[in-house]
Amino acid sequence: MNVTIRLFAQFRERFGPVHELALPEGERLAEVLHELAGQTPDGVAALFAPNGRLLDYVIVMQGAARIEHDHAATLELRDGDTIAVFPPVAGG
Amino acid sequence: MAAIELDSSERERYGRQLLCLGEEGQSRLKDAHIVIAGAGGLGSPIAIYLAVAGVGRLTLLDRDTVERTNLNRQILHGDADLGRPKVESGVEALRALNPSIRIEGIRVTITDENAASLIGDADGVVDAMDNYPTRFVLNRVAHERGIPLFHGAIRGFHGQATTCVPGRGPCLACLFPNVPPKEVFPVVGVTPGVIGCIQATEVIKYLTGEGDLLTGRLLLWDGLACSAEEIAVEPRTGCPVCS
Numbered sequence: 001m002n003v004t005i006r007l008f009a010q011f012r013e014r015f016g017p018v019h020e021l022a023l024p025e026g027e028r029l030a031e032v033l034h035e036l037a038g039q040t041p042d043g044v045a046a047l048f049a050p051n052g053r054l055l056d057y058v059i060v061m062q063g064a065a066r067i068e069h070d071h072a073a074t075l076e077l078r079d080g081d082t083i084a085v086f087p088p089v090a091g092g
Numbered sequence: 093m094a095a096i097e098l099d100s101s102e103r104e105r106y107g108r109q110l111l112c113l114g115e116e117g118q119s120r121l122k123d124a125h126i127v128i129a130g131a132g133g134l135g136s137p138i139a140i141y142l143a144v145a146g147v148g149r150l151t152l153l154d155r156d157t158v159e160r161t162n163l164n165r166q167i168l169h170g171d172a173d174l175g176r177p178k179v180e181s182g183v184e185a186l187r188a189l190n191p192s193i194r195i196e197g198i199r200v201t202i203t204d205e206n207a208a209s210l211i212g213d214a215d216g217v218v219d220a221m222d223n224y225p226t227r228f229v230l231n232r233v234a235h236e237r238g239i240p241l242f243h244g245a246i247r248g249f250h251g252q253a254t255t256c257v258p259g260r261g262p263c264l265a266c267l268f269p270n271v272p273p274k275e276v277f278p279v280v281g282v283t284p285g286v287i288g289c290i291q292a293t294e295v296i297k298y299l300t301g302e303g304d305l306l307t308g309r310l311l312l313w314d315g316l317a318c319s320a321e322e323i324a325v326e327p328r329t330g331c332p333v334c335s
């Protein structure tokens with residue numbers, strides 16, 4: 001299946017803007033993000049806490065729906081999914 | 093027939109945008125009260141463009157004084173304003189730009205306790221803050237009042253904006269349930285310029301009924317790539333503010 005991961009703000013500078021991935025069926029969201037993050041020095045720490053959970057403030061969207069982090073570990077991706085990952089920027 | 097008449101001076105001042113908004117649209121701006129929360133990097137372009145557009149009443153809220161480190165982006169203030177309350181120098185600058193509207197500045201820290209009275213009977217609140225706890229206070233009060241929150245935030249060359257209209261899409265808490273860590277955020281002045289102008293555009297569109305608002309859409313600006321993308325956002329079931 002084909003899945004698109006789009007990254008924004010400082011995650012874009014760290015991981016690149018978009019990754020088009022060909023994945024086996026049944027891949028889970030958190031695993032895919034962990035593997036993608038691991039391709040960059042310190043990338044895992046930018047997205048995940050030491051306990052392996054996504055950092056609280058990281059926003060992950062599947063289409064227009066925000067994914068609760070408790071759900072990310074078990075959520076199976078679907079062919080054609082677009083996943084957006086970004087940190088809310090805070091400055092004014 | 094417009095609810096509020098424009099005088100001849102206003103017809104001249106706003107002549108070029110009357111071509112876009114018409115007399116009724118312009119009179120809607122004149123009849124409106126907008127609260128701008130923050131007189132910094134975002135608040136500066138927002139306040140300037142809403143003032144010159146002729147929004148009839150603007151309330152500027154900020155607690156800080158002008159520091160030299162502000163001056164790369166906070167274009168309401170200049171060197172001569174160092175040490176002055178931002179609402180004081182801001183109101184002065186805005187009155188110089190457009191003396192025909194009502195502008196008030198309140199030096200205040202926005203809190204859970206005072207936010208409702210500060211917002212009062214405003215028609216909308218513009219989020220020009222630099223922190224999420226205060227944004228969430230504004231989001232809650234705006235939702236309770238049934239008025240829009242025009243959100244914007246920036247970091248470096250990146251920015252985001254969305255417009256939360258109660259009953260017509262998600263609120264800020266649907267999108268951002270948790271607060272990012274505090275930091276001294278990097279910023280190039282043009283970034284709040286871009287995002288602040290988008291927020292001011294949203295306010296003008298909302299008040300005049302023109303165009304499509306950023307309701308249910310998060311706009312993400314990447315100044316380095318010079319690209320704007322958007323993500324559709326749904327209201328969140330169980331949102332503590334709006335569901």
